[in-house]
Amino acid sequence: MLAVTNLRKYFPVEKSFLDKLLTSQKNFVRAVDDISFSMSRGDIFGLVGESGSGKSTTAKLCLKLIEPTSGTILFEGVDLAKLRGEELRRFRRNMQLIFQDPTASLSPRIRVGDAIRHALSFQGVGTASEQIERTKAMLERVGLKPSSSFYDRFPHQLSGGQRQRVVIARALVLNPRLVIADEPIAMVDVSVRAQILELMLELKREFDLTYLFITHDLAMANYVCRRIAVMYLGKILETGPKEKVFESPLHPYTLALLSSIPVPDPKAKLERMIPKGEIPSPINPPKGCRFHPRCRYAQTVCSEREPGLEEIRPSHHAACFFPR
């Protein structure tokens, strides 16, 4: 359904006037650096990684909100790069985005019903009264019942969880096929997070959706996703079915991430493998394997050559010379 091949996105770095005079070299933030993955219909694909790993940039590229530096993105066989203007606008109805912060994604001065209806009128779906009907049905579907009491409310009159429901309703009212959710529960209260996830999974079954989940929360990814790709400094380091990636990780970085997660069980005795330091700058990423300066298993070859993403076990890929 979605096939991403050799995708790159480099953002140029603004140089100071003096640097412009002295050097001709251009610096780039290599936000996404040659990644490939594909999703089939009905998939729940999780893109996990720390901040600065390039996961949100990947989401924006998949929606053609920004243009890639190179690489192709095929959505049901259609090359996104070839779409322009009206054609692109029409096409966008197939793919929708759910942002992290429901408060920032809703205009404080637009009633939530109208916010959802605008999606329909922008795409020219139905008459005004049909749009209102569909909006109300969608509000009820995401649990904001009765819709008549929610339609005319402003975002500040809703709780955080309810606002995120509105954002979900707005994304789904156009019947998209692909939904990209960028940290959908990060800003929601702990006690209602599971409810939002459960709602998203229900809606997936009902509307036959495909999800691309972007998250730094591995426990959450473990709960909802079927397949996982672990990103680090613009690269995919490991990818495979959830069970394989989380239960028998191949890449030392995945291992490090997993052992860093706090476990809500005081009796759990875990061997910690916390790497030193923090994610380096994507302007001058380390040579060779990008994780090698922090990797406890690193050897000379790791700093010289960059490992490619290879199938180490059936359908379980990792980019590491010494997989676990």
Add this chain to the structure above:
Amino acid sequence: MPLLDIQSLVVEYRTPKANVKAVDRVSLSVEKGHTLGLVGESGCGKSTLGLSIVRLVPPPGRIVSGQITLDGINVVRCSNEKIRRVRGKRVGYIFQDPMTSLNPVKKIRDHFVEMINTHEPGVSREDALKRASDMLQNLGILPERIDDFPHQFSGGMRQRVMIGLALALNPDLLIADEPTTSLDVIVEAQIIELLKHLKEALDLTLVLITHNIGIVAETADRVAVMYAGRIAELGEIGDLFEKPMHPYTKALLNSVPNITKKDQILSWIPGAPPDLADVPPGCLYHPRCPFVFDRCKNEGPQLLKHDNSMVACHLYDKR
């Protein structure tokens, strides 16, 4: 005698519209050398409770009644001069956001010098700097970076500096308010390990305010679960996780994904926490509670001892 003892503390934010009780009749104590985890969702009053321990509740908030005793000092009643000496020297405070808690135009060294000289005017600049660079070493930061500005530090390193500043005057009690919230998971684990290490090395008592159940499970000896300004349950870490009593504690524990568990089924709490300016009568949790009965709607439960723990729920009150 506990190092910190709080008795029926009430903290109110008075606004023209309503008096909001952010902390309502909270009693708890922390023994020397222990770690207390203070958990709850946003708006449950846990940060306000933390700030009242050093009397830093921002206006229009104020401590209305109750007592806070810190190592024999009456925090609520003592003079401004005295409380100023408590802050820093007795109590170190790590604030939530390391990005905005440091002054961007001051070098790291000047943060330390200012901190030390404010409370110990007699200390020379050289001695203060010596102490600062020793502290940086303890925190895992190269001492030469003391001449850097905060923006040259990553988020995790800024949080390390914040911890260092809080500990610069050798306090007995360290209050950490969401010390890892804006940090990535690996850095979060590094900071938690650092806090655990420093607690042992410096013989600290720790109050850890967080919404992250996992972090509490890994660090705390005792846990206080707060809901809508009140303590719902207070107990030893093992008891609380093994046999939680309050319906809110149970629900909260069931709503947290655990990466080590396969096929976990998560539950959630219907509805949302109450608006503290307009609270329901009786138990504040009753509109969301599956075990609600008539008494809950009329009468607020008291925090009573049950087995090893304290719980505020009519289900356990057999009077």
